[in-house]
Amino acid sequence: MSMSKTTNTYNRQNWEDSEFPILCQTCLGDNPYVRMIKEKYGKECKICSRPFTIFRWCPGARMRFKKTEVCQTCARLKNVCQTCLLDLEYGLPIQVRDAALKIADQIPQSDVNKEYYIQNVDNEMANTDGTQAAGTVGKSLAPSEILSKLARTAPYYKRNRPHICSFWVKGECKRGEECPYRHDKPNEPDDPLSEQNIKDRYYGRNDPVAEKILKRAATLPSLETPEDKTITTLYVGNLHEDIIEPEVRDNFYQYGEIRTITLVPKQQCAFVQYTKRSSAEQAAEKTFGKLVMNGRKITIKWAHSQAKQNTIGKTDRRYELPAIPPPGTVIPKRTNPNDFFNLANEVTLMPPGMKMSQIPPNLIPQSTYQMYTQPTFSAPYAGGSLNMPSTSAEAVSYPSQDPARMGTSKK
Template structure:
């Protein structure tokens, strides 16, 4: 296919990133009307390429109209947006699986022609809804990074029987790649039908994914605290530049009346308080698994009761520091029990005692050896 062909973008196959491989420059071979679609039975243009030096050759198995009707890849039949089987996607969205095309050949051709007409008019054959972006289970099942291991060469069947005699066998593990997780997989996962995978029925891989995701969701449920007076939830990882109080209120208003919302920008967290405990429990149960606000992935926890400082346990009041009488030179000390206030100013200089031995005095006038510490009358 020439790069300057006007119909290059229109004729390009619907293929996911995993099947294309890590190399951005892919060389494909186009075979016009090279095979029949595995779903509709109509002839279509087959594309064949090799996604990597250590990968096997891949080719399209269904026509473009059939792939766009389910929003799946023409090669692996996985969802183009989330990289998961159709059965797992439809189960997360609550859609009923089954045949999307009529059984008879005449009605099936009519349905495929209707899909092709939509595509020619610029319409989408598969309807995306708001429910997909807010579905927590679907976000959990979605594949976040490309997975190129599925492009590796298949396992050598002669090696499995210990009978491979080829010196340059291109299959695993004869080619040196000993990483073969397929051997440890359950036997039922190795048997999949193309039609069952496309229509989302009897797919063992999707059933295993759903089972594993539901178990993780049950383990991550927040346990409500025993104190029923707690109606506050803690929201962590809050970006103050992208998430504000109105965004949090718009995400949690559906669970009940909100008493207050407090966003702490420097700590990147927020606190939301409901008027009732039932609203807080419903929000914790529904949003604890996958909380996303304005594209920011946040985490949710129950708030804690702030321990109030009790005023009755302050302890004994410290006694005032004793007063030490510094006697002037040549003056006899007074008798025991004499009040320093009754003594004349030339006989004693009242000073507060240091709090510790060797403590530094605060003012020079408190030092008896400093100038001005002894009264002028004593000097004279």
């Protein structure tokens, strides 16, 4: 049985040697003092089959050890991480990025043509600083709205969790909490996410993760513009508690003249009001689902109109009259006239501009209604006669209500 040998089997000059890997923040981990094991020419690249320097490290506590899978030339050719093969700028699969940017990078599939193509790429990158993408991807990288909406704004460390313990799945794991593997239910055999191929991910074809993200992109919500043309204010949510007004202004002044910026630190939001409606529409279109401030993806919405807020304020219960009872309804009297809680139920608040004479008699409390409907008598005084309500034994009498106190007398 003969084995096929390529030129890389004998040409050690094409083998790759590096001092530090090309990694994304998720694969590198949250530990700033991570220690790596470096092995020179320790493995072949899974794409070009060239021996390269591999790195192995642990991204954090209770995480699995990770290592580089492809060489740096193949990683820079697609601008991806050497471990997870996700785009370094957006953190998305290659298939999603190429579909959004409309990139068709045809890398040779045969061994000899692939080696020749890789050698030419190495010669092109020899004159660069090594931080830029090469090939068609490097020439096509540009800001994309759809990629900005789908991209993650923070590292997804959950991807570094240990693998599932096969003994626990069988019910035979006896380590318990000391087991370094994860005790979770595995994916179903029919789940497409359980069948992932590193070459399909690199070449951007038949990637189940990419297909899932593309389906989610088709159902992304959109910001509807309100019909009221007087609305020029945007609601800016999910802000940091310590954010200041200049930071908000720096992200919104480029779309037009700003009238006011109102910060609400307790609610972690702000209101940006523009002088023109066209400026507010442009700001909403450019920032919706794409604006990131202090590592947070900002929520953009249209604020409510001032007329609608005034309508809501006028529907307060203080301005609502109680329902009119049907005719013949007997209103019970208070048992304790000095009870504070019963007294509060008899207070009738009138809307502004309404007079007591305009209120129907059945809506006026009984004690108040009797005061205005009691029979009167004429009390003489220097200028004529004074009509005053008569007092009875049952009514509460105060010194100020006594007619004799003012010098009048009955004849």
